[in-house]
Amino acid sequence: MGSEKPNTPVLHHSITPVSPLVWQLISFVLFFGLWELAGRWPISFSFPPFSKTLLALVSMIADGSLARAYLSTLQPLIIGIALAGVIGIGFGIAMGLSRSIEWFSLPIFIVLQAAPMAAIIPLITYMYGIGILSKVLAVVVLAAPVIVMNSYKGIRNTNPSLIQMCRAFLGTKRQEVLKIVLPHASALIFAGLRLGVAMGFIGIVIAELLITPTGIGDLITYNSSVADYPQMFAAIVSIIIFAALTINALERLERKLFPPEMRGLEHAG
Amino acid sequence: MPADAIVEVKAVGKVYETGVEALAHIDLALPQGKLSTLLGPSGCGKTTLLKIIAGLIPPTRGEVWVKGKMVDGPGAERAFVFQDFALLPWGNVLRNVAFGLELRGLPEAQRYEIARRHIAEVGLTTFETSYPHQLSGGMRQRVGLARALTVDADIILMDEPFSSVDEQTRRKFQEELLDLLRHKNKTVIFVTHSIEEAAYLSDQIFLLSPRPGTISKIIQPNIDRHGRNPDEIRRDKNYLDTVDEIWQILKHYV
Secondary structure (H helix, E strand, O other), X not given: OOOOOOOOOOOOOOXXXXXXXXHHHHHHHHHHHHHHHHHHOOOOOOOOOHHHHHHHHHHHHHOOHHHHHHHHHHHHHHHHHHHHHHHHHHHHHHHHHOHHHHHHHHHHHHHHHHOOHHXXXXXXXXXXXXXXXXXXXXXXXXXXXXXXXXXXHHHHOOOHHHHHHHHXXXXXXXHHXXXXXXXXXXXHHHHHHHHHHHHHHHHHHHHHHHOOOOHHHHHHHHHHHOOOHHHHHHHHHHHHHHHHHHHHHHHHHHHHHOOHHHHOOXXXX | OOOOXXXXXXXXXXXXXXXXXXXXXXXXXXXOOOEEEEEXXXXXXXXXXXXXXXXXXXXXXXXXXXXXXXXXXXXXXXXXXXXXXXXXXXXXXXXXHOHHHHHOOOOHHHHHHHHHHHHHHOOOHHHOOOOHHHOOHHHHHHHHHHHHHHOOOOEEEEEOOOOOOOHHHHHHHHHHHHHHHHOXXXXXXXXXXXXXXXXXXXXXXXXXXXXXXXXXXXXXXXXOXXXXXXXXXXXXHHXXXXXXXHXXXXXXXX
16 A cells, blocks of 8 residues: 655746845845935934944943843843733633633723733833833733734634544644644744734833833933934944844744644645 | 444434525434445535534434434544644644544554554555645545544544545545455545536435535435446436436536
8 A cells, every 4th residue: 555655745946046145234234224314414413324333332332221121121021921921822822712712802802902002101101100001001911912812813723623633533622722722722822922023122112211221221312312413323223223133033933843744734635 | 224334314404594494304323344435416415414424514404313312512432634634733733643642631652543544544654654735636635534543433434535546546545445345344425516426436326406505316326336346327317317316416406
């Protein structure tokens, strides 16, 4: 038995002889070149050219002010993401497994996910003051809805045929959850965490700008108030790059941990 | 009811929540050790009937009895082969084949040993560590069949197992299935919409007519398969007559 060939992956050759890396480099050079020109022209007194921003960034790295700022920014961010992760995944799974919890809380989370949650941050400050607690809450409030919704969808989207298979082979409800539903949902749950981290970055920056200036928010507000625009821009650019690199690393990790074909997305049926 | 019936379907009817009547008053007796086919056009409720026998769907009316016990859910004496294979995409061939035993709590070494035997039977020994996405449709269904064999059920329920497999693979698979079952004394209930497949494989064919599903005729092909190769069987007069007889009935529903 068994003379059929297994599926072999089809290799896609790129049409252009130039490697994508070259195109990416050209894109960067163009972007920073235009920035430099715009800064020198200048389009605004408060818009520094790329070169000055880069120098300011180097000096802030050298004198340790950037590192200190990140140390204080990352604390509420990490605590907030951890809290939102535990609560959000737990809640999302509960919603996916129980019809009554779903009925009760799905509308709330659909609204929360669509609502501009940043608007709630002044209220948080009013209730919980200006300490780290408020900043953690700001991160949780922004990150939790997407984590909950992704976990919920992951559970709900389990292939019904796999669940029937589990029942047909005498699996218990517990085995069905542990061996079918959760492994099946794990990729979407992780994707939810990644989106939650992206929302968390937004949350922490808003919190540090709105509640009390600390960390990166402090660098931005302080340098803006003393009109040191290169330093202010350097702080802004650094958090953008930092967030982008973190999200990108999480995306790579996700592809490594949960390759699409292992999630059953590739095979038909 | 015949004395040697292993599965008995008594006055089973199924009405879905949407109000659609899938099955109306089905009576069947399936003999031990034989291959019986439920054949009919799409929408005749043949898969529903198979899943009711499997205990995966409760009937609205009537009862199913298996080995003298009334069915109220899946049981150890029945194993199911799914149309869409239903393999864990994150499990390799070995884990998938052993999955039924894993659910029964058998230790890993023991269940892998049993699984390896059945993987060899379906000719996948060199693919033990492959994942479903690396296999062709035919190979995936071999995994599905091996999984059903590992739990050592007396009755194997097959829901259009070859429908997503290409024609050449399908023929080969049919031959292998007959070969495999000849030595095992398994009772097989096989759902298909292919007249040739039903005539080629079956000891007994239940023809279903649609809307709502009822048994319109029972046919016993009476083809002598012993010691004959597949091409001889496909030229057998009884085989050709059976195909024609079924077509004469089914063409009214198309």
